[in-house]
Amino acid sequence: MKHIYFLFVTLFTLTTTAQNELSNASFETWTGGLPDGWNGSRTSIALSNVSESPDAQDGSVSLNLVNTSTSHKRFTNVAITASNEPYRLTYYAKGNGEIRNAFYDGNYSSYESYTVLSTSNGWTLITYEFTPTAGDLEVIFSLRSTDAAGLLIDNVELIKSATISTKDYSFNTFSIYPNPTSTGYVNITSKTNDIINVAVFDILGKQVLNNTVNNNRLDVSTLTTGVYIMKISQNGQVLTKKLVVK
Template sequence: MKKITLLLFLMLFSKGFSQNLPLDFESTTIPYPFTDFDGGVATRIANPQISGINTSATVMQMVKGQGAVWAGSKITMAAPINFSTERLFKVKVFCPVAGKRLLLKFEGAGFSFEKLSAPITTANVWEELTFDFSLDAVNNVNNQIVFIFDLGTQGDGGPNSTYLFDDVTQSLATGPILDLPVLPLTFESTTVAYPFTDFAGGATTILPNPFPDAVNPSATVVRMIKNQGETYSGSVIQMAGPIDFSTNKIVKVKVWSPIAGKKLMLKFEGSPVDFDNGAFETEVATTVANAWEELTFDYTSPTLFPPVNNNDNKIVFFFDFGNQGDGSANSTYYFDDIAFSDGLSAPNYFISNFTMYPNPTSNQLTLEAIGSIEKITIYTILGQEVLTKNTNINNSTIDTSRLQKGVYIAKATIDGKESMMKFIKE
């Protein structure tokens, strides 16, 4: 009898102290373990506004402290939250000022993901906000829910920075649960989600191809607008899993730019193994305006880029990095068809009558030969011709300052015979 009583007590004790969804903050035994950060203070209090859609006795109060911009608080759940089918979340809020938003974020053992609510429509009235993650990259291992009100705006610690929230629920999503993407990315699938997250003034939209041509006749593409005054804006897409660079380190992207010479920076990040140092990137300039072209991103050289890895699961797109956008047609870009591509298998000839220095090079490359160098042609690693010079001497210097960083092939015609050698532009 004592053993049964003890077992029942332990079961009730364990159940009473387990915080799981839904969260109504009414229990007298659940601790509701919130962790405040960056000037946010969350407190469980008696509901001071029993009215409308929320007549609960107990709610959570969040005060955003004086001068705090990123203030919030997070609760640790008893177990990871399962997003397999239930991806619709609702939260009741009471806000002192209309137009504010709540950021709901999930963190823990996996990558974090978040969603910003629609603006709160009415001040000093309980309102229910909806967060639909059915088209987003999620996982089933995160066990923390983060609450941030009015992200990016300073709080004052007073009534105008005091918010109430309650009744956090999880249910079946309103739309279909879509698969996450893998390479190649064509943006044509109706069963795959393409979860872009914009940042720093970038605005990404998937839409019908407004400029179909021979290079890109695809029906659907991605548009990115770089907004007024933004310098480092871009967007990042979450992939289904880590991207494997073990056998192929060359990536191609189709791009449409309103101005020739603009660059696309393609960055890979998100490694859970080494988040800070696991990212690698490179830039390639467009060569035409108002037409589709295919750009090639070469990650083969360890001297030019941080070493690639097989752990990153996000792709970041930056257009015209470092220069301000204006939000107009001149800051509107399109991209499509991101895929691995096999590199050119070029011979690596080193012959006694053909030398080349310095290698790596920055601004100029000198070729010397015993015989007469009749012609020098420079190719990318994929075989695209980028520079040609005709000579009739045994010592010739080429201006390489305009070449993009990467691996190139120099082909020299010497006394009627062709020889090739690789070099690196840094």
Template sequence: MKKQYFFALGLMVAGLTVSAQTNLVLNGDFENWTEANPVNFTEFTTTGTNPQTYNDNITKETTIVMSGNSLRQTAQATTQYIEYRNAIEVIPGHSYTISYDYRDNDDHARTRIWSAWLQQNGTTYTMLTNDEGTLRYADQTLSYSTDNANWVHKTLTLTAPATATHFRFQVRTYRESPTADGGFIYYDNFSMIDNNAAGVGEHALASIKMFPNPLNGDTLTILTDSDTAKTVAIFDVLGKEVVNAATDDNTVNVSNLSAGVYIVKISQEGKTATRKLVVQ
């Protein structure tokens, strides 16, 4: 069984493939904030018959932390959601370690993970049932957190199913009982690691030349040892895909890029590589 899951607002696709042990959740340590929310965890509301607001009732915490900053969410009468705004691109068959830290030392609040593998269908996503017992429905009552003065490290290692294209990373904050509003849960270190990601191994492109870099024109040239077509995806520092192009002449039109730093993902013949690009 599949469930249709629509991201009407706010969810961006981050297709960045990176080397082993690189966190696919950008700013998962909540060190960078824009006004009331961490970068990549900004507030948004879905549309439809049952609109829901995500990443609401959040506060930056600088005292009760694992390191640096943490995120504090307040329990309300309705379920509260913390969701990474980027659908994380995955590779079927790869092993992924999903983890985060939380602190529940409040008898007015509790938490649990509520995530899913996704299959992209145009501009919408199907929420797959694979691993739902672990990612969403584990033990129902037992999967909720219990009061603990210490930080708890939640970690899962799962294999991306054959039909998955992305992963939805979400956790939820609940009130402890129907009359217990206003409690706090603290979160830190959201992480998703591709345990099979290539660094310099057999699935990594070699002998890449990318120029000019820094770039001050409209055309980026990418050369490899092969003359076959390449797919080039470019991401900004927030993980948003800003260019996605196929090329068989080694050039990519980047006239839409503003000055800044970008990550370029190059895919060719089943191999990938990433490079940093500076646009002046």
């Protein structure tokens, strides 16, 4: 029971700083070929161009969207209930093509400028801030000019800006991949070049690793298959993250 309690408490502290308003935000669960909680009423992309990809920024799968046309197509979440206050959307995208964001709250907002993506850049963190009216809300992912492989989207986070503390790191402050890992290493990068220290604990709460990340890579080859907790520290800020070793 001790190890279950340790894991629960650690993960609970991870998720209580700010609540993600979107469900299935890492696209891990699918039904009938579509991600649960997505394909809202304002979606315009052909559903045949929506699929899951094993190339994930976090977890096991990501969302794959294809639109080779120069005319944009939309993909949205199933409507949630929003309040009239500032929100911040962050997510990772990867591939060749262009993507931008907007929202629908009974009316379409204006669109942000496109972010041009290239596979050579790997996963790119995108941030979009907006304030909707109170009521139903769909966040819009608008894409165009992809190649046949499409764009990948993963690790989406929608948070009320008022709940974000300057002392708290969100899930998206660090890029952590692959996770789950079977490669013997995990890539860990952040928005700065400052030193990153990582302590890894097993489910009994025993520290099994404590290293400084070198060249954005943490060696986990000594860890056996299982679930671990990573405590990632940088400049006095701390993020706790689950790690799965296969």
